[in-house]
Amino acid sequence: MALSRKVLTPTRLAVECSDRNLLQICKHVKRFTHLDLYSEILHNNTDALMNSRYNKGLSFTMRERQLLSIHGLMPCSIRPIEEQVEVAKLNFMARHDPLGQYTYLMSLRQLHERVFFRFIREHTELTLPIMYTPTVGSAVTLFSTVYRSGMGMYVTIYDRGHIFDVLKNWRVPNVRGVCVTDGGRILGLGDMGANGMGIVLGKLFLYTALGGVPPNLLLPITLDVGTDNKMLLEDPHYVGARLGRIKGAEYDDFVEEFMQAVAKCFGDDTLIHFEDFATPNAYKFLRKYQHKYSYFNDDIQGTSAIGLAGFLAAERLLKYKLEDQVFLFVGAGSAAIGIANLLVRELRSRGLSKEKACSNIYVVEMYGLLTTKSKGLNEDTCRYAKDIEPIVDLEEVVDKLKPAILLAATGTAGVISEKVLRLMAQHNERPVVFALSNPTSNAECTAEQAFQHTEGRVIFSSGSPFPPVVVNGKRFTTGQANNCLAFPGIALGALSMRARHLPDEIYLKVAHVLANYPSEESLKTGNLYPLISEVNDLSFSVAMSVADFLDKNNLSNVHPMPKDICKFMHNYMYRLSYGPSLPNTWKYPPFKRISRPKKS
Structure with missing residues (x-):
């Protein structure tokens, strides 16, 4: 040869x-x-060092290094994972720019999977503002310049008719959860096109770091259907398709093909998490897919659980009933309307009719208070339109309605003015105010403004973190109404139980878990939410509530159902410590050799 x-x-x-x-x-x-x-x-075994999932760095034992033929490729010292995490922290802290810290963490993720997730889990308060809001906004804006290969999948409008073939190219076959965006409305940044990959990466990182979902089961995807962002289209470094955003029937058919391809490729109970779709599309797809797939929209459903949890915690703190309060929502996007809709569901569970539940809920959008005379009403907003004369000015609305709770989700800084805050304090002994927009620069008011203009009497929560505020010598902290308190646990519960679909009642249960989690002492500080330092234990509690609902309502594809769901879920979760890199071996007894008889 x-x-x-x-x-x-x-x-x-x-x-x-x-x-x-x-x-x-x-x-x-x-x-x-x-x-x-x-x-x-x-x-x-090049995977031992080149594959982030298997790389243990200096934690490889000498025997592993020799048998894997990687001996000599690293110093001779042995470094346990705890020490590797400390070294990661030193490198992280050496970078004083948040975007520099973000890019370091991205590099760490590609080299050392377990060190990355363990570092985030053990230093959540330190890393969350970098991996999530507010720094993720900067990361999305600059994503095309910080792009690294292997960061999820891109399905473009040019792949129509072949989306299944594209999905088959993912390097891991056993995908159980997909987080997908079309970049249509990223945070308060607007249309970010293919740069939206930054937000789905951040979500799935927190699935694992905070919820314990194994990362090999997760797939981040961007649907690249173009962008109407002229700055991106003119950016020579932009990584996405350079065409105007596809809309209408062509867009809807593309998303439909994608949903069918995910179910065909990975299974019909694969969790499909929609993230940062423009509001009309978000609601359209929620109605279309919620009961057809294992479907979750964090902007609507996750945010609604967080918002309602804040209301329920305020009810605990102030000892009043939600059904007796006036609510004012500023903004008519997916976040605000999603919270309002879940609030209605909560009030109806207390015996109120649909009309009565909606009667004390008011919505202000860009043209003023929603009334029956407002233009552009749709099935998601018409239930909150009141038969009264229109009022354009927010300050006038607050003065007339005297709401006990004001929640703003507009993406516009400064919407909650000094006068609005003073009016809230004038009409309420303890006004409750939420400024939910991210990143921090888009918050409707700052924590300092909220506390100063209400004489420190406000109960204030924001979507992004704010430092403590001192007013008249008294220190006040802000409650963080962050979706990361909810979605990692929702994902863990849905994925471990292989949910067929996720009805709205699940998010009611999640809201009650969140509202009841803070201790009475913590609640008395004015913080309506669990502390970020508690989010790991909280996520497991949320997951258990989701699993319990799926079990009792026959919505799980796990058969037979485990007798101990708590133990089952613990066994499902990702391990943050290294296991052996060599296969198990065992001894066999010696076998007697049988000689064949010689031929005569």
């Missing part, structure tokens, strides 16, 4: 040649490369 130089690598020779030529091949290869083919086949 002739052997050409193009097939001289031992692995390729082993594949292309028959067993009877193996010895000849080994001798031939040694002549040119001085390699032992058997040694390479048995020992060479």
Whole structure:
């Protein structure tokens, strides 16, 4: 058999040649490369260092290094994972720019998976503002310049008719959860096109770091249907398709093909998390897919659980009933209306009719208070339109309605003015105010403004973190109404139980778990939400409530149902410590050799 130089690598020779030529091949290869083919086949494991999932860095034992043929590729010291996390923290803290810290963490994720997730879990308060809001907004804006390969999948409008073929190219076959965006409305930044990948990466990182979902089960996806953002289209470094955003029937058919392809490729109970779709599309797809797939929209459903949890916690703190209060929502987007809708569901569970539940809920959008005379009403907003004269000015609305609770989700800084805050304090002993927009620069008011203009009497919560505020010598802290308190636990519960679909009642249960989690002492500080430092234990409590609902309502594809769901879920979760890198071995007894009788 002739052997050409193009097939001289031992692995390729082993594949292309028959067993009877193996010895000849080994001798031939040694002549040119001085390699032992058997040694390479048995020992060479480049995944040990090149694959982030398996790389243990300096935690490899000497035996592992020798048997995996990676001995000598690193210093001889052994460094446990706890020490690696401390070194990661030193590197993180050495970068004083938040975006520099973000890019360091992205590099760490590609090199050392477990160190990355353990570092975030053990230092959540330190890393959350970097991996999530507010820094993720900067990361999305600059995503095309910080892009690294292997960061999720891109399905473009040019892939119509072949989306299933694209999804099959993902390197991990057992995907159980997908987080997808079309970049239509990222945070308060607007249309960010293919740069939206930054937000779905951040969501799935927190699935694992805070919820314990194994990262190999997760797939971030961007649907690149173009963008109407002129700055991106004119940016020479933009990584997305350079065309105007596709709309109408063509867009809807593309999303429909995507949903069917995910179910076909990964299973019909794969969790599909929609993230940062423009409001009309978000509601359209929620209505279309919620009861057809294992579907979750964090902007609507996750945010609604967080918002309602704040209302329920305020009810605990102030000892009043929600059904007796006036609510004013500023903004008519997916976040505000989603919270209002879940509030109605909560009030109806207390015995109120649909009309009565909606009667004390008012909505202000860009043209003023929603009334029956307002233009552009749709099925998501018409229930909150009141038969009264229109009022354009927010300050006038607050003065007239005297709401006990004001929640703003507009993406516009300064919407909650000094006068609005003073009016809230004038009409309420303890006014409750939420400024939910992210990033911090888009918050409707700052914590300092909220406390100063209400004489420190406000109960204030924001979507992004604010530092403590001192007013008249008294220190006030802001409650963080952050979706990360909810969605990692929702994901863990849905994925571990293989949910067929996720009805709205689940988010009611999640809201009550969140509202009841803070201790009475913590609640008395004015913080309506669990502390970020508690989010790991909280996520498991949320997951258990989701799993319990799915079990009792026969919505789980786990058969047979485990007797101990708590233990089952613990076993499902990602391990933040290293296991052995070598397969288990065991002894066999010696076998007697039986000689064949000689032929006579």
